[in-house]
Amino acid sequence: MTRSTQPRPVVVGIDGSEAARTAAAFAAGEARQRDTSLHLLHALSWPLAGIAARTEPDMDLRTMLRTGAETMLRGAAAEAADVLGAERVTWSVVEPDPVTALWEASDDAQLIVVGSRGVGGVAGLLVGSTTNGLVAHSSCPVVVLPDPTSAAVSPRSSVVVGLEGRPEDDVLLEFAYAEAAARGTDLVAVHAWQDVAPETAFQSMSPLVDWAGVLADEERVLAEALAGWRDKDPDVPVREAVLRERTARALVSVGLTAQLLVVGHRHRSPLTRLGSTTHGVLHRAGCPVAVVPIPTGGAR
Structure with missing residues (x-):
């Protein structure tokens, strides 16, 4: 007997902010695109959390906060139901801090969506260093608006994807190709490189360096990373961009008008922090950014 399995949901972190409402609308579109359900998640991260750790919390205040969160979530769920249908939208209020709540949710989700700013809940925390904690350790891709x-x-x-010419590029390409196909748009593969002798300004401007040859080598790096992928999904047009620039700056520039910018993050240990490129992209991009986890050992 064949046992059917339900596709994993899209999860969105939501508070009462306008950014969170935008994130919920984006997440509903992602769920519809993936033909799956949407789960709205709110963490009760409230100002007295530190006091509650030392004293018995005021149950009336806790009840009031939870009631307010539930009312907000019902409204957001009703809006999402217009896109997906009520049977595909669920919500929950949880006690852990927002980042812990989303870490745990990522184990069973196919995508996490969060907003850039908020009023103190999940989205609000992403402005600061907590972005690293969420994105660096999520088990599934995270889209930050x-x-x-x-x-x-x-x-x-x-859809724009940053490639380095490493085996794990395949993980990013699998995700980026699927996103481009689902959106009915093209894929722009970006490879950035810097001067081969950057120690001094004189070296980087040296006429002895064959910059045309260096560029040709970097173009081959990108071509090799894409080898075979056009045959796998020939319906997705692919454009290649090789830039002599810092990677984060190049990706932000190319991705300015993109529907989605895809970057990767390598999971090395529980103490892993975001690399400078991913961190720079998240804090400067003018488009949604998808951070795809790359398992230890490279491509899956």
Whole structure:
């Protein structure tokens, strides 16, 4: 007998902020695109949490906060139901801090969506260093939406993916190709490189360096990373961009008008922090950024 399994849901961290409502709408679209359900998650991260750890919390206050959160979630769920249908939308209020709650949710989710700013809940924490904690250790890809005031672009097109010429590029390409196909748009593969002799300004400007040859080598790196992928999904148009620039800056620049910018993060240990490129992209990008976890050992 064949046992059917339900596809893993899209999970969105939500509080009462406008950024969280935007994140919920984006997540509903992602769930519809993936033909799966949506789960709205709110963590009771409230100002008296530190006091509650030392004294018995005021149960009336806790009840009031939970009631308010449930009311907010019902409203957000009703909006998402217009996109997905009520049977595909669930919500919950949890006690752990927002980052812990989302870590735990990522074990059973296919995608986590969070906003860039909030009023103190999940989205609000992402402005600071807590971004590292969430994205660095999530078991599934995390999409972080940009500050809506950072750039106004309409319409957006393309999925952009950053490639380094390493075996784990396949993990990013699998995700990016699927996103481009689902959105009916093209894929822009970006490979950035810097001067081969950056120790001094004189070396980097040396006429003895064959910069055309260096560029040709870097173009081959990108071509090799893409080898075979066009045959796997020939319906997705692919454009290649090789830039002599810092990686984060190159990705932010190319991704300014993109629907989605895809980067990777290597899981090395429980103490892993985000690399400088991923951190830089998350804090500067003007488009949604998907951070895809790369398991130890490279591609799956």
